[in-house]
Amino acid sequence: MSDWLPETPRNLAFPTTAYVTLAGADWLASASPHPEGMHVLWAERPEAPTVLPCGAAFDVINAPALFGRRMVDRLWSSGPGSGPVATHRGRILLFAAPGTAQRLPSLLAWEEWGSAVPPLLCHGSGDAVTVPPLHPRPHAAGGAGDETPAGSRWLVAPDVRAPWLPGPDILLWACVRAARGGLGADRETPRAHHESAVQGMDPVLTGG
Template sequence: MFAAVRGGSEGCGGRGGRGGRGGRGGDGTHGGGWGRGADEAHGACGRTAGPGAEPDRTAARVTAAGAEWLASASSYPRSTLALWSARPTAPVVLPCGSVFDVINVPAVFGRRMLSRLWADGPGSGPVAAHRGRMLMFAAPGTAHRLPALLGWVGDPPTKSGGEWGEAVPPLLCHGTGDAVTVPPLNPPSSAETDSSRWLVAPDVRHPWLPGTEVLLWACVQAGRSSVLVPG
């Protein structure tokens, strides 16, 4: 079962995992606690699988509501939506920090994180594959807090020389002042675009986003699993 890592006073930054009831942030996208029920946890971002399942690895399509959520991160949401309306297969660069942060991890380690999140945790928010890496959309503020917590939390510690610390690769955390390229709303059919696609596509106006504590736990579990099962 999912067990939160104790690394500080941060909540999960999202409507939480299984059991209980959690609050929402002022914008309706995230709040403290683990309070999502199982049905909501696996249905918020186009997730139809039950507990213990993993999201489909094929490219997913973003719904109109999901596109509105993504566009809300832009300084010109209407222009972004107009572009997508004309060219739904066009990738777009969006700023981080206000609507979402993005945790950018190597693809193999990202798959381990997703596996743990879906098997024993609350699931994931939107997730994209881009140029051999995985983009995990997270609650605003996560990009600032996660690296610091990864530097010391855990037993054994993640610091250099720890039992599994070296198995956690450096993460690229995109927050305020950063921008990321998001995949097209609809995956193009050409083979060369396979490097940029949605794995878990946003399909609601306010998708749940994991916060610092959830992703910290997933990093720790993925690091430990890579030590136990090399490669």
């Protein structure tokens, strides 16, 4: 834990919160230009997915399922943890700090292992994403009338009004760790990766 700044949260247990709390719903609603309307919609249809704009309260990094789970595993096993995480239509949605969608692709382009990262969909300002229902729908016999898309659920549901969200540097680290897989270098901490990357940059770029 000494590898992280004091203001960076890190939990030892991987969270499994499957539903959104009232405080988490307030945070999600804040992404909409009409938050009161979102609460009305959720009150009427709490088990339906919702479309929310990105860029203000959060950005979303949309990754293939297997690679996305590897990223989340790295974030919780060796990193600072994650913000809210959802799965939707076979993809992993990692909620990130606003501005991450714009910066992460350029960081990956400079990264040595960037070519090993599968294409990511980076949703930022001007984009919108579908988020899972606030509460998972109970599986009824036969499944008739279930409007929830298959695999649409929260893996780490928002539970506070201002959740911590990873920025582009942390998600770059998670992408590289996931791409390297089980190699020995995968044990490198996020701070060590950042420092080694800076040391390996052209002195002209770093001002050295």
